[in-house]
Amino acid sequence: MEFMSALGSQEDAYRPSLFELDAQQKLRELLQPAVQYVLAIYAQRYPRLLIRVVNYHEEFYAILMFFIERHYLKEWGASFAENFYGLKRVSSAYLNSNKFAAVNGAQSSTPPLTRNQITKSLLVLVGLPYVKCRLDLFYSQISGGLSASILGGNEQEEREAEELSDMDTPARRKLAIRLTQLFRKVYPYINMLYHGSNLAYNIAYLFGKTKYYSPWLHLIGLEIKRMSMADYRTYYDKLAQAQPKNQSTSFLSTSFSTMSGVFSKVIEFLKVLLPMSIFFYKFLEWWYSSEFARGGNAGALGDGESEDTIPPPEKLKADPRGTPVPATRNTCPLCLTSPINNPTALPSGYVFCYTCAYHYVEEHNRCPVTWTKVERGIEGLTKVYADVM
Structure with missing residues (x-):
């Protein structure tokens, strides 16, 4: 240099x-x-x-x-x-x-x-x-x-x-x-x-x-x-x-000189290729240690949410054979009590009164609205608590 x-x-x-x-x-x-x-x-x-x-x-x-x-x-x-x-x-x-x-x-x-x-x-x-x-x-x-x-x-x-x-x-x-x-x-x-x-x-x-x-x-x-x-x-x-100057040289010697020339050019090209691989390696090393790779690209870019945020699953639709969903919110589909007493959620996402959900799942082992099977039975019931300000 x-x-x-x-x-x-x-x-x-x-x-x-x-x-x-x-x-x-x-x-x-x-x-x-x-x-x-x-x-x-x-x-x-x-x-x-x-x-x-x-x-x-x-x-x-x-x-x-x-x-x-x-x-x-x-x-x-x-x-x-x-x-x-x-x-x-x-x-x-x-x-x-x-x-x-x-x-x-x-x-x-x-x-x-x-x-x-x-x-x-x-x-x-x-x-x-x-x-x-x-x-x-x-x-x-x-x-x-x-x-x-x-x-x-x-x-x-x-x-x-x-x-x-x-x-x-x-x-x-x-x-x-x-x-x-x-x-x-x-x-x-x-x-x-x-x-x-x-x-x-x-x-x-x-x-x-x-x-x-x-x-x-x-x-x-x-x-x-x-x-x-x-x-x-x-x-x-x-x-x-x-460089071969005499065109009357044998085919074998010409081929050998050509191959050696190509090999030399490939080796000389490594002067560019290997430093580029080092740059690529150091760039990835920086990338994986930065906030972008740790999921902090949303804050770094100033966006509200990260592009990699997993969207919530779609809501399960009610089965025609099941219990209809009440038109009013905070109403138990089984006993139609409003508000829901001791709310309890099933794996399907629907909320019922605890006693209603307990007895129905214990007897039928499925969700009364979607008719999806509750694999764990009554152990699949989840109590729902609301924050009271």
Whole structure:
């Protein structure tokens, strides 16, 4: 992102700010829940095709990102998120041996990443997050979850203690239990060290104490730099040279080059598609947490009633075989007493005197007006009370 160059230091105009690096990291973290949400929606429509993909989402996402990241590392020398923000990966050894190129990156493009550097980058970009995700999931399963941390109890630990004390438990099972207990105790410290080291490198990078904003980049010897015009020019020149110029080439080679070109265009289109899926995911996240989704859209729009208000059921009509409804209001259809004495309603909605309704339902088990059956008998009678001001 060219407009962010003002935030860099004057000594190295191509050194990205921590805000740029944090933005691309946030983009990468939002990709997985967005893809998972989209898959879950379409799995409801096509369960036979996508239910297994949803059940093994972590593996599917890791494979998907492997091909995407591999393409961007080979073509652009950067991960997908880094390329989205106009960043690239450069070997620290190259920058140390070429001080002029490190400071004046616009003069010439940096060399592409080697196969070894691409492999190490894929391990950090794809392998490490996948392993971390599986470890987090396993720890949440064996630690008892949030209820155990709040209530101070863990049923799984009690079952493990019973199995260890049982003489019939196989030795292999006891070893697995002890390793699980060891992992449960050690993993929180490993997790703290993981996030703490990232935070320490972020702070050190912010104050210019290190060239790496994460320990993993330091480990594989790669720095993050802004892309220059020379890098873009080199990429598009390479695309132009890759176009087949000789029309007499074989059909197989032409088909292969066409398929590879289509694949590259599809991968490049993900630069637009994946951020759109993140926007869609965040929009739905906001929508379901807003007043509109909680049924408060009537108050927000200023209308008297919500559009989702369920209308009352239609009034049951009197059956010709039943007792006729009196013309005057507040009159019992059975004894014609007005006002109704101790009013009682039937499930049909009509109101009678309590004694009249009780004896009629007890004898006929139906409403005297609509002739609808009263399923619960006299237990279906409901007393009606009026507010007296």
